[in-house]
Amino acid sequence: MFLYLAAGVCVLLILLVPRIRKFAAGGVCVSTARLDGKTVIITGANTGIGKETARDLAKRGARIIIACRDVIKGEIAAQEVIAETGNKQVIVRKLDLADSSSVKQFAEKILKEEQHLHILINNAGVMMCPYSKTVDGFEMQFGVNHLGHFLLTFLLLDLIKRSAPARIVNVSSLAHLFGRINFSDLQSEKNYDSGRAYCQSKLANVLFTRELARRLEETVIQHLLHSKLKIMKLQKDSGTQAASCWEFSGNRALKLDTAKTAEYTLAN
Numbered sequence: 018m019f020l021y022l023a024a025g026v027c028v029l030l031i032l033l034v035p036r037i038r039k040f041a042a043g044g045v046c047v048s049t050a051r052l053d054g055k056t057v058i059i060t061g062a063n064t065g066i067g068k069e070t071a072r073d074l075a076k077r078g079a080r081i082i083i084a085c086r087d088v089i090k091g092e093i094a095a096q097e098v099i100a101e102t103g104n105k106q107v108i109v110r111k112l113d114l115a116d117s118s119s120v121k122q123f124a125e126k127i128l129k130e131e132q133h134l135h136i137l138i139n140n141a142g143v144m145m146c147p148y149s150k151t152v153d154g155f156e157m158q159f160g161v162n163h164l165g166h167f168l169l170t171f172l173l174l175d176l177i178k179r180s181a182p183a184r185i186v187n188v189s190s191l192a193h194l195f196g197r198i199n200f201s202d203l204q205s206e207k208n209y210d211s212g213r214a215y216c217q218s219k220l221a222n223v224l225f226t227r228e229l230a231r232r233l234e235e236t237v238i239q240h241l242l243h244s245k246l247k248i249m250k251l252q253k254d255s256g257t258q259a260a261s262c263w264e265f266s267g268n269r270a271l272k273l274d275t276a277k278t279a280e281y282t283l284a285n
């Protein structure tokens with residue numbers, strides 16, 4: 018009896034493995050879209066999902082600005098991406114999202130140097146770190162994941178609008194589902210739980226993306242990306258304009274795609 022049961026469970030698991038893998042990997046984009054002539058900023062692109070994104074978009078011909086707090090790490094990543102893709106248009110600019118003066122300096126430099134900004138990818142993030150504060154005195158996860166990107170987006174918004182069709186992509190997480198915005202202790206000063214603070218910061222990304230999408234309406238298409246699982250498109254596609262989509266393989270990413278991918282990912 019026990020043997021039958023064990024055998025049954027094994028068979029079931031074997032049958033389910035492809036489905037589980039597919040679920041964990043999210044949608045798959047097969048687009049061959051090119052991004053020649055497009056400028057992209059990716060925060061935290063010296064490693065992880067950000068670097069994978071840089072690699073993919075560089076392959077498609079985009080000019081990539083790696084925005085990171087450690088310029089040396091950024092240069093190493095940039096050289097790697099250049100060597101692998103043959104695209105020399107990969108540059109590094111210093112950005113510390115935990116310091117509003119650094120965010121301002123970064124934005125000023127970008128506004129001076131760049132004629133266009135077609136895609137801003139707010140990817141950098143800290144996750145479940147011990148309690149600490151940003152230079153401006155905010156709880157670190159709320160400060161970097163939400164407030165730093167909030168300021169950055171705000172400072173670059175005119176340039177993005179002028180470059181339309183443009184995209185802003187915020188990388189959130191399914192963790193936002195467990196998030197609560199704790200207005201009685203927004204900065205976790207009374208009580209800090211690293212997991213709760215992370216979820217709160219990721220929920221803040223979602224809320225702001227929604228509101229900004231509402232305010233920008235047709236000008237800028239926004240995407241909310243839930244790493245590992247899905248991209249959620251918050252705006253109607255403006256017809257012929259390309260939409261972006263990321264593919265996750267394992268827990269690292271990504272491929273940019275064109276039109277219909279949002280529906281595609283949602284449908285899949």
Ligand SMILES: NC(=O)c1ccc[n+]([C@@H]2O[C@H](COP(=O)([O-])OP(=O)(O)OC[C@H]3O[C@@H](n4cnc5c(N)ncnc54)[C@H](OP(=O)(O)O)[C@@H]3O)[C@@H](O)[C@H]2O)c1
Nearest residue numbers: 061063064065066086113114115140141142188189190244
């Ligand atoms: N990996 C997952 O399973 C997962 C799941 C859901 C959501 N996400 C989201 O995906 C995004 C990227 O995650 P990841 O897994 O690629 O993380 P990661 O490998 O830890 O990379 C995070 C990046 O953010 C940068 N960063 C941290 N603090 C910063 C600051 N103050 N200023 C500027 N950059 C800063 C890091 O720079 P340093 O290298 O200098 O530290 C690094 O480049 C995050 O928003 C995360 O919430 C990830």
Ligand SMILES: *[C@@H]1O[C@H](CO)[C@@H](O)[C@H](O)[C@H]1NC(C)=O
Nearest residue numbers: 163167185187221222225226
């Ligand atoms: C992205 O998230 C930041 C921080 O939560 C928010 O301020 C900004 O408005 C969002 N941007 C977009 C384009 O949704």
Ligand SMILES: *[C@@H]1O[C@H](CO)[C@@H](O)[C@H](O)[C@H]1NC(C)=O
Nearest residue numbers: 197199200201202207208213
């Ligand atoms: C909000 O913060 C207060 C004060 O630290 C705490 O007592 C409460 O449990 C928190 N609520 C949530 C939902 O995290």
